[in-house]
Amino acid sequence: MLRLLTGSEPVYISCDKNLGFTKIMALCSISRLLSSSIRLQNPKFSTVRSTAASSADIFFNHLQKNGGNIEKTLVTVKAQVDSKCVSGVLYRCYPSQSQMGLRFFIWAGLQSDYRHTSYMYSKACNFYKITQNPKLLYDVIEAYRAERCSVTVKTFKVILNLYKEAKLADEALWVLRKMPEFGLRADTTMYNVVIRLFCVKGDMDVAESLMKTMSLIDLYPDMITYVEMVKGLCNVGRLEDAFGLFKVMKEHGCLPSTVLYSVLLDGICKFGNTEKAMDLLKEMEKEGGSCSPNVVTYTSVIQRFCEKGQTLEALEVLDQMEAYGCSPNRVTVGCLIERFCVEGRVEEVYRLFDKVVKGGGVSYGECYSSLVVCLKRSRNTEEAEKVFRKMLTSGLKPDGLACSIMIKELCLVGRVLDGYQLFDEIEKIGYLISIDSDVYSLLLVGLCEQSHSVEAKTLARLMLKKRIRLKAPYSDSIGEILKKSGEEELVNHLTAI
DNA sequence: CTAGGGTTAG
Numbered sequence: 001m002l003r004l005l006t007g008s009e010p011v012y013i014s015c016d017k018n019l020g021f022t023k024i025m026a027l028c029s030i031s032r033l034l035s036s037s038i039r040l041q042n043p044k045f046s047t048v049r050s051t052a053a054s055s056a057d058i059f060f061n062h063l064q065k066n067g068g069n070i071e072k073t074l075v076t077v078k079a080q081v082d083s084k085c086v087s088g089v090l091y092r093c094y095p096s097q098s099q100m101g102l103r104f105f106i107w108a109g110l111q112s113d114y115r116h117t118s119y120m121y122s123k124a125c126n127f128y129k130i131t132q133n134p135k136l137l138y139d140v141i142e143a144y145r146a147e148r149c150s151v152t153v154k155t156f157k158v159i160l161n162l163y164k165e166a167k168l169a170d171e172a173l174w175v176l177r178k179m180p181e182f183g184l185r186a187d188t189t190m191y192n193v194v195i196r197l198f199c200v201k202g203d204m205d206v207a208e209s210l211m212k213t214m215s216l217i218d219l220y221p222d223m224i225t226y227v228e229m230v231k232g233l234c235n236v237g238r239l240e241d242a243f244g245l246f247k248v249m250k251e252h253g254c255l256p257s258t259v260l261y262s263v264l265l266d267g268i269c270k271f272g273n274t275e276k277a278m279d280l281l282k283e284m285e286k287e288g289g290s291c292s293p294n295v296v297t298y299t300s301v302i303q304r305f306c307e308k309g310q311t312l313e314a315l316e317v318l319d320q321m322e323a324y325g326c327s328p329n330r331v332t333v334g335c336l337i338e339r340f341c342v343e344g345r346v347e348e349v350y351r352l353f354d355k356v357v358k359g360g361g362v363s364y365g366e367c368y369s370s371l372v373v374c375l376k377r378s379r380n381t382e383e384a385e386k387v388f389r390k391m392l393t394s395g396l397k398p399d400g401l402a403c404s405i406m407i408k409e410l411c412l413v414g415r416v417l418d419g420y421q422l423f424d425e426i427e428k429i430g431y432l433i434s435i436d437s438d439v440y441s442l443l444l445v446g447l448c449e450q451s452h453s454v455e456a457k458t459l460a461r462l463m464l465k466k467r468i469r470l471k472a473p474y475s476d477s478i479g480e481i482l483k484k485s486g487e488e489e490l491v492n493h494l495t496a497i
Numbered sequence: 498c499t500a501g502g503g504t505t506a507g
Contacts, residue, residue: 192498227499259498260498262499263499266499297499303500330501338502370502373502377502401503402502405502405503408503408505409505412504
């Protein structure tokens with residue numbers, strides 16, 4: 001612990017290992033900066049608490065009063081279910097009422113006017129630590145049975161999606177097996193989820209037996225099932241079996257899609273021989289229609305060649321791609337840039353840029369941004385900075401990642417003012433839209449550390465204007481200090497924007 | 498459902 005004097009009251013700051021003394025002093029000066037100048041210029045900051053918390057409160061209070069079969073009475077609650085409300089209830093129930101929280105989550109997922117986004121699933125999964133505590137959902141299902149709750153296929157889908165998010169293959173399979181006990185039957189989509197989990201795990205025996213089970217209960221594997229299976233089989237090196245599945249499908253009169261072809265092609269590139277891969281690509285081109293190779297198809301082939309160091313072959317595929325009328329995109333170019341950088345042939349990328357930009361699938365700005373990222377990644381920071389500055393002077397728009405990387409790098413090596421100037425320049429030409437928000441915090445702390453108070457003040461003002469919150473690990477420490485010096489409202493604003 | 502940029506530190 002460290003005792004600091006700010007104003008009349010001593011302030012104690014927990015001093016974690018990331019926070020040296022100079023940093024703490026810097027944070028204190030931010031505190032002073034923000035409190036002295038900014039607050040006065042922005043009198044509206046005093047009331048920032050939102051009123052939208054109430055819907056979660058209504059549901060939570062209802063849950064507290066009505067134990068047991070909560071789903072029955074939840075219908076009577078007159079409140080809107082939305083994602084804010086759902087996460088609100090999740091937070092209130094954790095950790096002492098986890099089961100209730102999850103039951104509410106499942107119930108909410110069944111409402112016709114609301115659908116959990118994948119973000120909500122990951123939120124619920126991470127917050128309740130489903131991966132570490134899969135039993136929580138077991139218990140929910142057992143509670144449904146004990147209380148004779150009415151459950152539907154959709155109920156199980158929500159639970160399955162939580163296990164999917166938690167990457168728990170065995171538990172997901174358990175959900176499928178549990179359904180008949182409730183008189184319910186899983187559909188193809190649910191099988192696909194479980195098959196995918198086992199494919200990712202590399203447990204292809206279970207995945208295969210699941211696919212067999214499907215036909216036994218009159219369910220048909222769809223294109224998604226095949227894609228997952230082919231990918232899984234390729235990944236464990238069972239190329240022949242992947243090919244076999246592909247052929248069986250064709251024999252059944254089911255035409256493989258571009259995606260399926262691409263997955264198989266990618267597998268052959270990775271583990272098979274090049275000739276066979278190129279034959280398959282030709283076959284796709286000839287077949288055309290729903291089998292036509294697309295950007296992804298070509299890009300993955302190019303990428304595999306690059307990985308193997310076969311730059312020439314990769315470039316030939318690029319030609320083949322363009323001849324077929326398919327435009328390379330940012331990802332395609334990215335692979336090739338990386339390859340050129342690795343080989344120390346950086347000068348050659350500019351000719352590549354001219355070529356691919358003509359296709360219309362990617363711009364010079366994107367090409368140069370990729371180059372900056374690539375150079376930085378191969379520790380060629382000096383060159384990266386050169387390219388980046390060249391972009392700015394020639395009016396090319398750097399993308400968010402290139403900006404973030406460049407500014408962060410400058411801060412990291414102590415050239416905070418340079419970083420700020422770059423930032424300022426990009427901001428002035430209006431190119432700063434998609435920059436990482438933690439870049440702002442990094443810059444702000446750096447500027448304070450090096451006592452560039454004018455710039456720090458300007459930046460802080462800009463952050464408030466743009467409603468950019470302070471990022472961890474700075475937000476906590478800055479927040480602490482601000483709060484202890486009585487700047488609670490300001491903290492609310494900067495951290496809870 | 499197929500390709501897929503970066504993170505610092507001892």
